[in-house]
Amino acid sequence: MTSVFYRGVTAKYPKATRAKGMYIFDETGKEYLDMSGGAAVSCVGHQHPQVIEALCDQVKSMSFAHTAFFTNDPQEQLAALLAAKFGEEDAKVYFTSGGSEANETAFKLAWQYWRAKGQPAKQKIISRIHSYHGNTYGALSISGNMPRRRVMGDVLLDWPRIEPCYAYRHQRPNETAEAYGLRAANHLETMIQQEGAENIAAFIAEPIVGASLGVVSAAPGYFKRIRQICDAHDILLISDEIMCGTGRTGTFFAHEQDDFLPDIVTLAKGIAGGYQPLAATLSRSHIHAAFVDSGRGFDHGHTYVGHATACAAGLAVLRVIDQENLLENVQKQGQYLQDALETAFKNHPHIGDIRGRGLFRGIEIVADKNTKTPFPDGDNITKRLKQATMKHGLICYPGGGSYQDNLGSHILLAPPFILQPEHIEQAVEKLQLIFKEVF
Ligand SMILES: Cc1ncc(COP(=O)(O)O)c(C=O)c1O
Numbered sequence: 001m002t003s004v005f006y007r008g009v010t011a012k013y014p015k016a017t018r019a020k021g022m023y024i025f026d027e028t029g030k031e032y033l034d035m036s037g038g039a040a041v042s043c044v045g046h047q048h049p050q051v052i053e054a055l056c057d058q059v060k061s062m063s064f065a066h067t068a069f070f071t072n073d074p075q076e077q078l079a080a081l082l083a084a085k086f087g088e089e090d091a092k093v094y095f096t097s098g099g100s101e102a103n104e105t106a107f108k109l110a111w112q113y114w115r116a117k118g119q120p121a122k123q124k125i126i127s128r129i130h131s132y133h134g135n136t137y138g139a140l141s142i143s144g145n146m147p148r149r150r151v152m153g154d155v156l157l158d159w160p161r162i163e164p165c166y167a168y169r170h171q172r173p174n175e176t177a178e179a180y181g182l183r184a185a186n187h188l189e190t191m192i193q194q195e196g197a198e199n200i201a202a203f204i205a206e207p208i209v210g211a212s213l214g215v216v217s218a219a220p221g222y223f224k225r226i227r228q229i230c231d232a233h234d235i236l237l238i239s240d241e242i243m244c245g246t247g248r249t250g251t252f253f254a255h256e257q258d259d260f261l262p263d264i265v266t267l268a269k270g271i272a273g274g275y276q277p278l279a280a281t282l283s284r285s286h287i288h289a290a291f292v293d294s295g296r297g298f299d300h301g302h303t304y305v306g307h308a309t310a311c312a313a314g315l316a317v318l319r320v321i322d323q324e325n326l327l328e329n330v331q332k333q334g335q336y337l338q339d340a341l342e343t344a345f346k347n348h349p350h351i352g353d354i355r356g357r358g359l360f361r362g363i364e365i366v367a368d369k370n371t372k373t374p375f376p377d378g379d380n381i382t383k384r385l386k387q388a389t390m391k392h393g394l395i396c397y398p399g400g401g402s403y404q405d406n407l408g409s410h411i412l413l414a415p416p417f418i419l420q421p422e423h424i425e426q427a428v429e430k431l432q433l434i435f436k437e438v439f
Pocket residue numbers: 039098099100101103132133134135206210211240241242243244268269
């Protein structure tokens with residue numbers, strides 16, 4: 001008997017009671033190897049003593065003071081650290097509690113920015129098919145993830161969306177990666193011409209698509225061209241790095257590897273490593289200046305904006321990443337993970353693609369490898385994979401819809417940055433058993 005309204009209303013969940021490093025334990029003592037950090041959250045591992053100490057210190061001195069009345073040291077220090085990592089010390093950071101709120105903040109910044117600049121008609125936000133930007137009404141309206149949109153029927157707003165940059169499925173056989181990147185980016189130009197640049201506030205994209213496609217990086221030059229198009233049409237570029245940011249791909253920001261500078265970046269998940277709910281919306285100085293210059297301010301806010309304890313967790317997590325040189329380990333183990341997955345599964349008849357950057361890896365599952373045809377019952381594959389992984393004590397993130405609507409299946413891996421070769425070997429062994437069972 002429970003009074004909890006579970007995520008899966010009739011599902012049964014093991015009760016997690018303890019965690020340490022790469023592992024979570026349930027009440028029976030069963031061990032689960034956390035190869036997805038939940039959903040790309042636990043980046044410094046579970047129960048890191050330095051983060052726990054920083055949290056306890058903050059709670060003892062001051063847990064919370066509403067930021068409509070006060071500022072606090074943790075949010076000041078964390079904002080300064082993020083601005084320094086971004087490389088623009090005048091950048092400003094707005095802290096919220098989760099990824100959806102961070103993106104809602106980004107959308108409101110974009111709308112109010114254009115109003116402050118005297119262009120109130122710039123309202124539409126273009127996103128991509130197969131994108132996920134959150135589960136609040138605005139963020140889901142601006143997402144292209146069909147399985148998550150479909151359940152909402154017609155109530156969502158229908159914003160313009162373009163094709164993703166997804167070489168595995170859309171690059172033509174006679175096309176170079178660069179030519180494909182350019183062709184994919186030009187879909188944005190076509191959409192802007194169709195909708196009218198005077199009506200468009202921003203374009204939002206994940207530099208590496210996480211849950212909707214199963215870790216898909218853009219083709220070379222794609223985001224450079226996207227930046228050019230946004231500049232040419234006076235459109236803000238929002239980089240959703242909620243899943244792929246905070247070091248997950250081997251650099252602190254994911255956009256660094258695609259060599260473009262967004263106007264707004266959103267971070268969540270790894271930013272406080274699961275120790276507290278925290279998210280950040282970083283905006284470049286020209287955005288903040290527009291609000292100051294117009295005298296209109298920025299009209300927004302939630303109760304827990306800049307929460308002192310959440311920001312203290314974020315600060316401690318970023319310090320651990322730096323002090324323990326974890327991004328070097330992300331790059332090193334990321335390559336080892338890719339190699340180990342390829343050695344084990346490259347010739348598997350149902351593994352179509354193994355891809356990613358750093359400790360952000362995706363495995364695309366197909367019914368037929370030559371034609372890349374997905375299984376006709378994608379939902380069922382996702383469900384069976386989830387059941388089998390939990391049975392074998394492996395936490396990873398199976399998903400669907402990467403082909404179209406509910407077709408296409410993948411597994412996402414996003415382990416903590418403390419990962420070592422023995423964990424990779426253990427994960428591959430478990431995946432071998434799991435695939436044998438599911439296929
Ligand atoms: C890319 C991306 N954006 C936004 C979100 C929403 O974040 P949250 O679930 O913390 O609201 C997610 C969550 O998975 C995400 O992966």
